[in-house]
Amino acid sequence: MKRTMWHPKGAWAGMLVLGLAGCAAQNHGEAAADAGAGALASPEGAMLAYEHDLDITLDAAGIAPRVKQIAEACQSARFGDCAVLQVGQQGGEYPSGSVKVRIAPKGVEPLIGLAGQGGEVASRNTHAEDLAQQVADTALSKARLQKEHERLLAYQDSKDIKLADLLTITQRLSEIEAGVEQANKEAAQQHRRIDTQLVTMQFHTPSGQRSRSQIGEALSESGAVLTTSVAFLIRALSALLPWAVVAWVFAWIGSVLWRRRKRRLAARAS
Structure with a gap:
């Protein structure tokens, strides 16, 4: 029967792997704890009602799914007690969206982190009312x-x-x-x-993306603008042509009469 030999080096390698895994798990837990600890909450004995207003820039295609994702995360209490107060979406050339929730203090930062994934928190304003x-x-x-x-x-x-x-x-x-x-x-x-905090998130497309959309919109409308301008010129010429003919006739008659008058004056002078 073949025996399996115990190698000290293999044992040390296994222990090292387990140690690294344990450290990674501990660091992840500490990071999550730090994120929860960093959430603003009313101090002991204080009666503060916190509200957060955020403006988040996100690609146009990602706004609608992100709004839905935030609403579902709140309704499922993914980050703690949460209630959806308002959800709004607007499509078209410049899509936008908004979500308003009331959530437990420890869930504020994780929820904001989810909202800003793949985008950028352009502005954030936090204020509290003393109740x-x-x-x-x-x-x-x-x-x-x-x-x-x-x-x-x-x-x-x-x-x-x-x-x-x-x-x-x-x-x-x-x-x-x-x-x-x-x-x-x-x-x-x-x-x-x-006991809970109000979080209002507004989603918009980046300014560069909006500029490109405006240029594309202008190019797509250029044909219609050119057609409208040519049609206007044709109508204007059609309206002015009869008057131009009449004016030309009167000018020609006046020119003929003026030349005759000049010839008579010259004949009398000689």
């Missing part, structure tokens, strides 16, 4: 309504309450309950703006 005062006002309004609701409930249970007062309290309780529900909706919307 601290709005959140505080909503919470204070809700607390006041709840306290008033408790007082009215206690007064409603009183044995000495009159019927007219009871009807008034019942109506006021309904108004308070509606106010509390509205305050809850406003609070939920405010926290949604704080």
